[in-house]
Amino acid sequence: MEITGRIVKDATVFKVKQNREVVNFSIAVNDSYKPKGSTEIKKIVTYIDCSYWLSAGLAQWLRKGTLVQLFGRIGLNVYIGNDAQAHGSLTFHTSDIKILVFAEGKNSAPATALKKQEVSENPDDLPF
Template sequence: MKLHQLQVIGRIGQDARIIDHQGRKFVAFSLAVDESYKDGNGTKVERVIWYDCNTEQERFFKVVSWLTKGREVLVEGKPSVRVYEKDGRHHGAIRIQVQNISLGYSPNDERPAATAPVAAAPATAGDEENNDLPF
């Protein structure tokens, strides 16, 4: 059995977009993961690792409006590395061919106002026949 899978939790760097490339549609977005460690001198080093994420799966076209800058997400998929040259220097980019996304907190989410708990009214005989629930 072979497994080539990556799971990353981070924040979306810019709003996701649908790209039409040569007749194929993709959902694309960037994902940032903060990392910190202490170097050999004991100095704290902070950096951000960026991932380029994309998928052709149609089910993600429906939630593209939720994939907004700052939202925390868990992304699962197949990783790859792209090497390119820019300004005479070699660079690398980590790509994830997304297979699954779990949405987390977004700074744009509205938090519900705190409310006092409400006690449920006691059930009376015959209530189950009059409810509008489909189950």
Template sequence: MNITGRVTKDARVSTLSDNRQVVNFSVAINDSYRNKQGERVEQTTYFECAYWLSAKVAVILTKGTLVELTGRVSARAWTASDGEAKAGLNFNASNIKLHGGGKKSQGEQEVKSGQYAEQGENKKATLKEPEDDLPF
């Protein structure tokens, strides 16, 4: 499955007890449609994402970055401490493709200098500063 959306906050790397590392981040996907009354309805879907192949990718997964992810989706349900039923979506990413930059960070400097190599179809990931600075 493929999803395309914006990273909602900077990615974080977690190290598990067996020394494996996972990159955790969330992605928001905006959608809109017109209902039967002709009114425009905006809908946002959030995915909690995990990427296991390389922790180095965390430096480029910054808030606002537009990404296309390939992987598997799963649903989870739980009961909150207040007794309310909750549900969410997980996405286990196997490939990450960048479509635009988020906030400027040290990580982007490393990517620009070619020190970061991504596994998969895209051998090298490079980011370019957008020519027009958008307000979001």
């Protein structure tokens, strides 16, 4: 399954059993539709909780406002609460993340991502 959205707050890393780490973050997915018989377009936002288990180092890139394309599967967590009622939540278990657009603003991406090599516009100035 594939979803695309913007990260709503900086990702967090949690340590779990046996020295494993999980990166948790949430994204907002924007959608729109036109109700039957109406000329007005309705916009809706769906918030999706996500987890990524493969590399905690990726968390530094997952900052608020970053546009990401995620691949993975949906997981359902069900439990009985203190109120003796059943509760549940959906989590998108991410297996691959593509960063489409970094967040704007100061310190929005690691410095290594911002470095660019300059290329001469004159082909005669090439070093080979």
